[in-house]
Each structure stands twice: as structure tokens, then as C-alpha cells.
Amino acid sequence: MSGDGHEGGRRDDEVRGARRIPGPRGAVDDLDLETVARPVLPPPGGSAPDEAVPEQGVPEEEAGLADEAEDVAHEPDEPDQPEEPDDPDPAPEPPHAVTPADSAPAALSHQVLKALLGAWALSACSAEETAAVEDHLTACAPCADEALRLRDAVGLLHTDGSLDLDPALRSRVLDGCLGRRPARVPIPEWATAYDAETARLDALLRDIGDSDWHAPVRLQWFEDERAVTRRTTVAGVIGHLMAVDGLLSAALGLDDPLAGTGALGTAEVNAGAEVPLSPTRRTETYWAATYPPATRAVREPWRALTHELIRTASLAGRNVAERSVSYGEFALPLQDALLDRAFECWVHGTDIAEAVDYPYRPPSAAHLHRMIDLAARMLPAALAGRRGAGLAGPPKELVGAGEPGRSVHLEVEGHGGGDWYIALDSPAAVGSPDRAVAQVALDGVEFCQLVAGHISPVEAAAGQEGDREAIRDVLFASASLSRL
Incomplete structure (x- = not known):
């Protein structure tokens, strides 16, 4: 390989066009550097031979100076006036220098240009590749459509907007899937809001870290003509949701989730009358039984309970929608109780999102x-x-x-x-x-x-x-x- 920068640039461009995986501008990511020798820069006063390797044991800098001294010793005495060489050697160029001959877009194949679309959408192509890709997009409709789709996808990587997806997106995806393959046991229409809001809240919980489960959350409601607040943690909020969901479990003949936490004894659960029906009493009972405070381990039983409620309601048929769910001081039919639980999932999901600084949108x-x-x-x-x-x-x-x-x-x-x-x-x-x-x-x-x-x-x-x-x-x- 010659020490001339043009030859090094030409071979590098050939390899770039054939094997390059786009990276930062001018980079060759998929090149085997061991198979390509570095161009050797000439020492002062002359050009380097094809393989300029200094003698073993002699430092490279000293070897260059010794050669220069030897050349000067064998030269005849000349006047001190410098002479202009007929054809001076061009200044050595870096390996990746772009010469005027290389500035035109490379003639790349369709497959190579198609592979560069992702890098082009991320603005990671070199100037030559960008010109070649954009010239290709004016003549190739499939690649132009793909480039537009990739540019839209790149827009989703920007973090200046909300990170939360549109609440209607999940419904559209499910509708599309069910349009192709109807569910064997479809979810009743009156249970879809609960299904969507529990899924959204669970997505938020998956994204937060271990320490966020102990973040303080301020719960607020209206009582006796004034605002009342109560402080708990993210894990405490999920425990509260699970405790109140247990009212629907009882109406559907499922196990009370409080029994699994140790908040209620087996005798109390079997007796029925000892099980608190008020949402507030159930929550206080759960919080009192979970000391030290709950951690992220509460997510799994809460999510399993929501899945079981939806599954049981879907399998039970139409008549179950009017089954009464007692809240102690009042009662709601199951279809309204699930809607009430969906509302509370959204409200407390917003409380959690504010505590951990996470974007959270209203329901569809x-x-x-x-x-x-x-x-x-x-x-x-x-x-x-x-x-x-x-x-x-x-x-x-x-x-x-x-x-x-x-x-x-x-x-x-x-x-x-x-x-x-x-x-x-x-x-x-x-x-x-x-x-x-x-x-x-x-x-x-x-x-x-x-x-x-x-x-x-x-x-x-x-x-x-x-x-x-x-x-x-x-x-x-x-x-x-x-x-x-």
C-alpha cells in the first residue's frame, strides 16, 4: 500500500461503499482494521518506501534522522540557493481525506442505498452517502416511502414531549387484532375500561425503579365539607387498589386478596361477616398488616387479581353484569363497579405519576x-x-x-x-x-x-x-x- 494519500483514500472509499455500516460521519464500523495497513508518512526530505519499517531495536524517530543524515553526507556540495523541484511531492493526506475526485456521490447499488436509509434518517451518513441516498430517493418510490416511515419513527425518539402513549392506541391495536382473529372469549364492553386502565397503570409501574416504589404519594379526597389528605407510598397505593378490588372478588366468588397478605385470618375470611366491606376500612386493614411498608413485590399479586377479575367476568356471561357488589354503605352492579375501579386506577395512576415525575394522560x-x-x-x-x-x-x-x-x-x-x-x-x-x-x-x-x-x-x-x-x-x- 503506497504512502500516497490518494491511494489510501481510494481503497477506503471502495471498502466503505461495499461493507460500511453507517456510524458517525467518516467512520468505517465494519472494517477489519487488521487487514488494512496504515499509510506510512514520509520522513522529512523524501517519500516513504512501500514498507518503511525501522530497524529492530532502533527507535523509529532515531532511524528516520539517521537515514536523513546519511543522504546528506553522500550529496555533492551545492549552492545554498534553493531550487524549485519540477514535480514536488504532494503533501501527505490523512487516510480519510476527501479529494475533488471523491466529492461526487458514489455509484452505490440499490441494496447498499436501501441499507443506508436508517442511518440517513438518523443524520448519521457522510456527506457523500447523504447525497447518494437523496438522489436515489427521487427515483425509487419504495425507498422514498421507507425513508418517510423511518423519519417518522425517529421523531418518536425525541424526549421533549410526553413519553406516555396515546390511551386510544391500545384500543386501536386490540381492535385490529380482534378484527383478524376474534377472541374465543371476548371481554364484555362494560369491562374494557377497567382492562385498559389497569394495563396503563401496570405499564407505568414496569418503568419505575426500585427506589420509586417508596416515593411519597399524597392521596386526597373530600369529606365533611373539606379536603382530606393521606400520605403513603407508591407501593401503598397499589396495595390500596388491591384491597378494594377484593370487593369485586367476593362478588365473583374469588378469594379475598387480603387473606394472602395476612391482614385477615382464615377464620375471618370464611366467616364473611368479619371481612370489612368499606373501602377505607379494607385499606387501613391492609396497611396495618403490611409493616414494614410494601415494596414492588405488591405489583405481581395486584396484576394477577386484575387479570382474574377480567377473566372471570368474561367467562361468567351476560347475567353477571347486574350482580351486586357491596361497598358497605352502598352497592353497585358489577358493570358499574368495574367502571368505578377503572376510574380509581386512572386517578391513582395520576397520583403515582406526579410522585415519580412520569407523564400520564387521561383515559380515552x-x-x-x-x-x-x-x-x-x-x-x-x-x-x-x-x-x-x-x-x-x-x-x-x-x-x-x-x-x-x-x-x-x-x-x-x-x-x-x-x-x-x-x-x-x-x-x-x-x-x-x-x-x-x-x-x-x-x-x-x-x-x-x-x-x-x-x-x-x-x-x-x-x-x-x-x-x-x-x-x-x-x-x-x-x-x-x-x-x-
Whole structure:
């Protein structure tokens, strides 16, 4: 291999075009360096021979100086005036220097150019390769389509936006899969929100580190006309979700998860009456039994329970949707109880995400709409309960079951929004647009934060019109739906 930089550059370009795996500009990543000798730079005053190797035992620098001295000793005496050589040797070039002859795009094959598309999308090609690829894209439609797809994929690598995927993406992927191969036992439509929200929360939990499971989380709800807070950890939140999910386990004939934690003895579980039904009591029982505090080990039993609930509900058939699930002070049909659990998974998933600084989006519009609808259907009973406790104004009309009565028009805007008419005077009455005495407008996520007790009723409403007392009663009733 000659010491001339042009020859070294030519061979290197040939190898780059045939075997190069794109890397940083000018790099040859897949080149066997042992098979290519480095060009030898000439010593002062002359060019190097093809294989300039200094004599063994003599340092390379000293050998060069000795050769130079010997050449000078054999030269005849010449005048001191320098002479211009007829054809001076060109200055040695680095191995990867680009000469004018090399500046034009290399004539690369279609397969080589196609292999460079990934590096081109990442802006990792050399200038010559970039020119060759872009020239090829103007004439090759398949490669142009592939290049566009790769550039879109590169956009997902940017970290300046949210790292959380669109909540609707999972639904679209599942719909596409089920369109090709229908499920042998499909998940009921009323259980899909719980399935989606437990999967999203589990994805968040997989991404956090061991230390994040001990990060402090502030739980907040509305009780006795004021905000109440409770501090726990990420692991404590998942234990809370598992403890309350046990209410659905009992309704479906499954084992109570509290029994596996040691929070309840076998006799207590078998007796039934000793098992706490209130979500708050169940959570306190679990937290008291798990000391030292729970760690990430709680994720596996919680996720196994969510899978078992969905599987059992799917196999049980249509009649199970109306099976009653007792919460102690109230009861919900199973289809509403699973929707309630989906809502709590989202709310507490947001609490966890804020504690560990992780992006977390609201549910899909369809699932959020169902959650809002459940809260709106529960409001007449909540109003009646507050009225019985002297926390709301007395009814102004006597309305029979199924008859239209006074109502408040609840207008929920934005994501998952809609219109609901909340009966004011009786939980058995029907809210009627013709009998609306007031209107209140809120954003969909804001209404859910009110129902979760994360914002106060005074701060919630964006727009109010009509009977102020009726509006106040509806907003405070919405906040009263929250709990630990």
C-alpha cells in the first residue's frame, strides 16, 4: 500500500461503499482494521518506501534522522540557493481525506442505498452517502416511502414531549387484532375500561425503579365539607387498589386478596361477616398488616387479581353484569363497579405519576365519557344523602318515581364530554331538559378531578347560570362521591 494519500483514500472509499455500516460521519464500523495497513508518512526530505519499517531495536524517530543524515553526507556540495523541484511531492493526506475526485456521490447499488436509509434518517451518513441516498430517493418510490416511515419513527425518539402513549392506541391495536382473529372469549364492553386502565397503570409501574416504589404519594379526597389528605407510598397505593378490588372478588366468588397478605385470618375470611366491606376500612386493614411498608413485590399479586377479575367476568356471561357488589354503605352492579375501579386506577395512576415525575394522560374519550356518566347517575342519590344529613337544601317539589322534576343541566366539555340532567328533588325522578333550573359547565377532566376530590367545588365550575343553590348542591354532591 503506497504512502500516497490518494491511494489510501481510494481503497477506503471502495471498502466503505461495499461493507460500511453507517456510524458517525467518516467512520468505517465494519472494517477489519487488521487487514488494512496504515499509510506510512514520509520522513522529512523524501517519500516513504512501500514498507518503511525501522530497524529492530532502533527507535523509529532515531532511524528516520539517521537515514536523513546519511543522504546528506553522500550529496555533492551545492549552492545554498534553493531550487524549485519540477514535480514536488504532494503533501501527505490523512487516510480519510476527501479529494475533488471523491466529492461526487458514489455509484452505490440499490441494496447498499436501501441499507443506508436508517442511518440517513438518523443524520448519521457522510456527506457523500447523504447525497447518494437523496438522489436515489427521487427515483425509487419504495425507498422514498421507507425513508418517510423511518423519519417518522425517529421523531418518536425525541424526549421533549410526553413519553406516555396515546390511551386510544391500545384500543386501536386490540381492535385490529380482534378484527383478524376474534377472541374465543371476548371481554364484555362494560369491562374494557377497567382492562385498559389497569394495563396503563401496570405499564407505568414496569418503568419505575426500585427506589420509586417508596416515593411519597399524597392521596386526597373530600369529606365533611373539606379536603382530606393521606400520605403513603407508591407501593401503598397499589396495595390500596388491591384491597378494594377484593370487593369485586367476593362478588365473583374469588378469594379475598387480603387473606394472602395476612391482614385477615382464615377464620375471618370464611366467616364473611368479619371481612370489612368499606373501602377505607379494607385499606387501613391492609396497611396495618403490611409493616414494614410494601415494596414492588405488591405489583405481581395486584396484576394477577386484575387479570382474574377480567377473566372471570368474561367467562361468567351476560347475567353477571347486574350482580351486586357491596361497598358497605352502598352497592353497585358489577358493570358499574368495574367502571368505578377503572376510574380509581386512572386517578391513582395520576397520583403515582406526579410522585415519580412520569407523564400520564387521561383515559380515552369513550372510557372517560362512561366514567362521567357513572358519576352523573350517582349524583341524585348523593344529593338525597346530603339532604338527609342537612348538608343540602330541602326538595322543592314532590316527584314520583319516573316522573320529570327539577334538574340541573350539567354540560361537560372537551374530552369525553356530553350533556346530563341531574334530578334535584328525588333520586327516583327523571332529570328533564324542560325542567332545568340551572346550568353548569365544566371540562371533562376537571369534572373527574372534582368527583375524585382533587379540586374543591368552589374552584370547579367554569360557567354557571340559573339557581345558585341548585348549582352549589350539585357541585358539593359531586365532590362527596370521592373517597380514599
